[in-house]
Amino acid sequence: MEELSKCYNPKETEDIWYKYWEEKGYFSARYNPDKKPFSIVIPPPNVTGILHMGHALNDTIQDILIRYHRMLGYEALWMPGTDHAGIATQNVVERQIAKEGLKRQDLGREQFLQRVWMWKEQYGSTIIRQLKKLGASCDWQRTRFTMDEDYSEAVVEVFVSLYEKGLIYQGNYIINWCPRCQTALSDEEGPHHDIQGNLYYLKYPLKENPETFVIVATTRPETMLGDTAVVVNPKDKRYKKLIGKTLVLPLVNREISIIADPLVDQKFGTGAVKVTPAHDPNDYAMGKKHNLEFINVMYPDGRMNEYAGTYKDMDRFEAREVIIEDLREQKLLEKIEPYQVSARHCYRCHTIIEPYLSKQWFVKMKPLAQPGIEAVKKGKIVFHPKRWTKIYLHWMENIQDWCISRQIWWGHRLPVYYCKNCLETNKFSAQSQQSADKTTRYPGVIVSKTPPQKCPVCDSSDIVQDEDVLDTWFSSWLWPFATFGWPFTGTSDVRKSEEKKKELNYFYPTAALVTAPEIIFFWVARMIMAGFEFMGDIPFKDVYIHGTVRDIEGKKMSKSLGNVIDPLEIINEYGTDALRFSLISITSQGQDVFLSKERFEQGRNFANKIWNASRFVMMNLDKDIAKTDLCVFFEKENLDIPNRWILSRFYSTLKELNKNLESYKFNDAAGLLYRFFWHEYCDWYLEMIKKDIKNPQTQVVMFKVLEKFLRVIHPLMPFISEEIWQKLCSDGTSIMIQKWPHLQPKIIDKKTETKMNTVIEVITTIRNMRAELEVPVQESIEAKIFITNKAKNAVLSSMSSDIQNLAKLSILNICGEFQHAQGQFVSVLNDMHIVIPLTGLADGDKYRQRIGQKIAKAESEIKAKENMLKNQAFVERAPVEVVEKEKNRLKELTELLTKLKAVKHGLE
RNA sequence: GGGCUCAUAGCUCAGUUGGUUAGAGCGUUGCGUUGACAUCGCAAAGGUCAGAGGUUCAAGUCCUCUUGGGCCCACCA
Numbered sequence: 001m002e003e004l005s006k007c008y009n010p011k012e013t014e015d016i017w018y019k020y021w022e023e024k025g026y027f028s029a030r031y032n033p034d035k036k037p038f039s040i041v042i043p044p045p046n047v048t049g050i051l052h053m054g055h056a057l058n059d060t061i062q063d064i065l066i067r068y069h070r071m072l073g074y075e076a077l078w079m080p081g082t083d084h085a086g087i088a089t090q091n092v093v094e095r096q097i098a099k100e101g102l103k104r105q106d107l108g109r110e111q112f113l114q115r116v117w118m119w120k121e122q123y124g125s126t127i128i129r130q131l132k133k134l135g136a137s138c139d140w141q142r143t144r145f146t147m148d149e150d151y152s153e154a155v156v157e158v159f160v161s162l163y164e165k166g167l168i169y170q171g172n173y174i175i176n177w178c179p180r181c182q183t184a185l186s187d188e189e190g191p192h193h194d195i196q197g198n199l200y201y202l203k204y205p206l207k208e209n210p211e212t213f214v215i216v217a218t219t220r221p222e223t224m225l226g227d228t229a230v231v232v233n234p235k236d237k238r239y240k241k242l243i244g245k246t247l248v249l250p251l252v253n254r255e256i257s258i259i260a261d262p263l264v265d266q267k268f269g270t271g272a273v274k275v276t277p278a279h280d281p282n283d284y285a286m287g288k289k290h291n292l293e294f295i296n297v298m299y300p301d302g303r304m305n306e307y308a309g310t311y312k313d314m315d316r317f318e319a320r321e322v323i324i325e326d327l328r329e330q331k332l333l334e335k336i337e338p339y340q341v342s343a344r345h346c347y348r349c350h351t352i353i354e355p356y357l358s359k360q361w362f363v364k365m366k367p368l369a370q371p372g373i374e375a376v377k378k379g380k381i382v383f384h385p386k387r388w389t390k391i392y393l394h395w396m397e398n399i400q401d402w403c404i405s406r407q408i409w410w411g412h413r414l415p416v417y418y419c420k421n422c423l424e425t426n427k428f429s430a431q432s433q434q435s436a437d438k439t440t441r442y443p444g445v446i447v448s449k450t451p452p453q454k455c456p457v458c459d460s461s462d463i464v465q466d467e468d469v470l471d472t473w474f475s476s477w478l479w480p481f482a483t484f485g486w487p488f489t490g491t492s493d494v495r496k497s498e499e500k501k502k503e504l505n506y507f508y509p510t511a512a513l514v515t516a517p518e519i520i521f522f523w524v525a526r527m528i529m530a531g532f533e534f535m536g537d538i539p540f541k542d543v544y545i546h547g548t549v550r551d552i553e554g555k556k557m558s559k560s561l562g563n564v565i566d567p568l569e570i571i572n573e574y575g576t577d578a579l580r581f582s583l584i585s586i587t588s589q590g591q592d593v594f595l596s597k598e599r600f601e602q603g604r605n606f607a608n609k610i611w612n613a614s615r616f617v618m619m620n621l622d623k624d625i626a627k628t629d630l631c632v633f634f635e636k637e638n639l640d641i642p643n644r645w646i647l648s649r650f651y652s653t654l655k656e657l658n659k660n661l662e663s664y665k666f667n668d669a670a671g672l673l674y675r676f677f678w679h680e681y682c683d684w685y686l687e688m689i690k691k692d693i694k695n696p697q698t699q700v701v702m703f704k705v706l707e708k709f710l711r712v713i714h715p716l717m718p719f720i721s722e723e724i725w726q727k728l729c730s731d732g733t734s735i736m737i738q739k740w741p742h743l744q745p746k747i748i749d750k751k752t753e754t755k756m757n758t759v760i761e762v763i764t765t766i767r768n769m770r771a772e773l774e775v776p777v778q779e780s781i782e783a784k785i786f787i788t789n790k791a792k793n794a795v796l797s798s799m800s801s802d803i804q805n806l807a808k809l810s811i812l813n814i815c816g817e818f819q820h821a822q823g824q825f826v827s828v829l830n831d832m833h834i835v836i837p838l839t840g841l842a843d844g845d846k847y848r849q850r851i852g853q854k855i856a857k858a859e860s861e862i863k864a865k866e867n868m869l870k871n872q873a874f875v876e877r878a879p880v881e882v883v884e885k886e887k888n889r890l891k892e893l894t895e896l897l898t899k900l901k902a903v904k905h906g907l908e
Numbered sequence: 909g910g911g912c913u914c915a916u917a918g919c920u921c922a923g924u925u926g927g928u929u930a931g932a933g934c935g936u937u938g939c940g941u942u943g944a945c946a947u948c949g950c951a952a953a954g955g956u957c958a959g960a961g962g963u964u965c966a967a968g969u970c971c972u973c974u975u976g977g978g979c980c981c982a983c984c985a
Binding site: 199218220265272273274275283355387390391394521548585592605611612614616617619620665668671686767771772865872876881888 | 919
């Protein structure tokens with residue numbers, strides 16, 4: 001065994017051990033029929049990602065689960081990888097080329113994509129390197145990327161399969177359009193946020209009588225240029241007579257009619273609603289229902305188009321201002337009221353989304369959701385904490401179709417091809433889109449896994465591929481099985497693909513999915529749907545949802561707010577184990593995590609404590625002690641109280657620890673280990689055995705408990721546990737591959753724990769008395785303990801030298817019946833009197849006061865208990881044990897009070 | 909509009925199915941550095957558990973309402 005330096009220095013060891021683990025292949029997992037599988041797929045971080053606290057928390061939890069199960073003897077696989085993150089990555093590269101004064105259109109699709117791949121090669125593994133710093137024990141050889149060739153095959157397979165089942169369709173609908181990213185988005189990608197806007201009341205003149213108006217209220221007046229009707233409630237008396245009449249739309253002078261629909265709320269605004277079918281989902285539905293015209297008045301970039309007349313080329317918000325001014329001039333503006341509007345925003349660039357009519361591809365979700373709903377209801381998939389179940393189910397039960405086409409370049413291109421000839425031929429013929437036949441459902445549209453050489457309908461070879469790419473989540477939702485190589489079409493090597501299938505069967509379904517609440521809909525729910533659809537089974541059994549990492553003020557950590565605490569900085573300053581331990585210990589079940597830098601000191605201090613205690617043990621440990629078998633040793637039953645106690649405490653702790661880890665209570669696990677090691681092993685056990693440290697039984701127990709502690713702390717603090725393990729138990733193997741300690745219920749010994757508690761209480765009481773008497777630590781004093789209980793007397797007698805040591809006593813007498821005497825300081829501890837002679841010590845003012853306080857407290861408690869027991873209802877209705885307990889407690893209190901009073905009396 | 913979540917010591921938070929005297933870390937106060945650790949030790953102070961009502965023999969814990977934070981969902985122009 002080597003000398004250890006005085007402080008734990010994480011920087012010197014972490015990288016070395018990480019490299020060692022990786023080189024030894026300890027992270028890799030493969031098909032192994034002799035072991036049970038335990039697998040987790042990482043929520044793939046964006047390739048553009050850099051490690052933030054959210055990742056640090058998320059991945060620490062997963063690493064704990066993986067390391068724990070690996071030690072339990074499972075074949076533990078943690079599947080790593082990154083997500084191509086369509087819009088996010090495209091934005092990053094666009095910004096990069098913007099520095100060269102270029103737009104992606106300047107480069108053209110192919111060249112631009114080349115630049116993205118270059119970027120990915122250069123920076124795409126940043127987050128992987130950072131995960132390694134965190135100690136993540138992923139099977140890196142398997143690292144997947146959602147744009148890998150074989151992964152792309154999975155995406156195509158899925159698209160074609162869903163299309164053939166009729167679950168993917170194309171159509172013109174109002175979708176969420178980001179004018180900045182210039183792409184369609186799914187509903188999930190356009191979260192609602194309130195903005196302060198206005199409700200504008202516009203006057204639309206009646207054709208037959210331009211001096212009378214219908215007043216409509218709108219929050220987006222610029223859309224009025226595309227209005228094709230005004231709708232009122234048929235029951236609305238104000239407008240009944242006007243239904244069917246014609247209005248002249250101001251500014252554009254187009255005639256629109258007044259129609260009636262019961263959906264209109266008479267109480268809102270004026271009760272008359274302008275209808276812009278091409279710019280609002282409700283209006284769209286209204287337009288469909290009443291056969292209205294759809295007039296799109298904007299370009300994709302949010303500027304007004306040729307249908308906007310004189311407002312052409314103005315930005316939508318500029319147009320809003322100008323239109324309002326123009327209406328005001330024409331006296332067609334009734335009023336403007338401030339109004340809070342809830343508007344969707346692009347989740348990538350936060351631009352206000354424009355509901356926009358366009359032709360997109362959609363997935364029919366209702367049929368896919370059904371098995372996912374049942375699985376959760378039946379408990380085949382369990383959310384932790386439970387409350388997310390409801391949120392998941394609510395979303396699944398109200399699921400909307402998923403817009404999956406994106407008008408960007410970076411991503412999986414749709415496996416959709418167009419036969420120009422067919423498109424041309426069918427242009428003017430009214431085509432039924434209801435056809436069940438996948439080849440004729442959309443004339444001219446060919447959906448195919450491989451690019452078709454010629455059109456199956458007309459044989460033309462004038463075929464082009466759809467320009468759009470798929471939503472990133474359309475590839476992510478396949479992650480739990482596509483990462484294993486599904487659908488295994490890529491290789492012609494049959495044996496290899498058989499092997500891959502075997503692996504998938506072995507590791508799928510995965511054990512748990514660990515993630516933050518933000519992506520339950522984006523990802524978790526969709527993975528469940530894809531799992532059922534393509535694997536016929538759940539993708540994971542447990543979903544553990546942890547909290548969001550926030551700053552100390554409760555704000556979400558984000559770069560733009562500048563409130564981030566960089567995990568790498570913490571690693572640099574305090575060490576990885578400190579980061580991991582601190583993060584875990586403040587994460588209670590799914591509650592958000594409020595972080596400040598100081599929190600990491602606790603982790604660092606704990607690491608240092610482990611380090612120094614280990615150093616102490618190693619300095620005092622005889623060689624070869626490691627070989628002694630603890631069990632045999634324990635069987636002899638000749639262990640003294642401290643040794644029995646610490647063993648019992650270890651196994652008691654282990655029992656709780658196992659429970660906590662199984663139920664995802666990581667903060668409890670961390671707290672348990674912290675308290676055990678610091679306050680039991682170090683504060684009491686090591687202090688107690690110091691005086692006789694060469695005692696052979698102590699040597700063994702001291703070593704064994706430390707060694708086992710290192711194993712159980714390893715999943716939380718992998719580096720320091722390895723570093724010490726290597727020095728303490730140097731048989732050349734890593735702690736990573738050791739067995740998790742086997743629970744030994746026989747060693748849990750509550751009697752010994754009780755005995756030791758008595759000793760601890762006695763010592764604490766004497767220390768307290770010393771402090772009150774202001775006796776310096778160096779000064780040894782005399783003390784007596786009076787106890788009539790023979791068993792307790794025996795315990796204290798056998799431990800008297802320990803008590804003397806830890807309470808710094810020169811003489812300790814353990815006697816029977818308490819005798820009152822003058823000039824002594826007496827404390828009453830349960831059934832014991834603890835006495836310090838006052839000769840040469842400060843007078844007992846403080847002490848007299850203290851006794852008075854204790855008497856008052858005992859009296860008030862006794863009164864409460866007496867009242868409780870006098871209460872007939874309590875005695876009759878409470879369980880017998882509880883009543884018994886209260887009676888005993890009252891008895892104890894009464895005895896205590898008698899003693900306290902006697903002591904006080906003796907003082908006077 | 910609907911839903912979730914939080915409010916416990918000066919600060920940040922634990923507190924299982926209701927059952928003795930409500931816990932931890934940090935901070936505060938006092939004492940302490942000859943050999944594991946000052947990233948430390950010993951001891952202490954500090955709480956009418958947000959407010960009101962209810963259920964119960966018994967409420968920090970269950971129910972209702974109120975107040976104040978945070979979050980999510982939602983087609984009311």
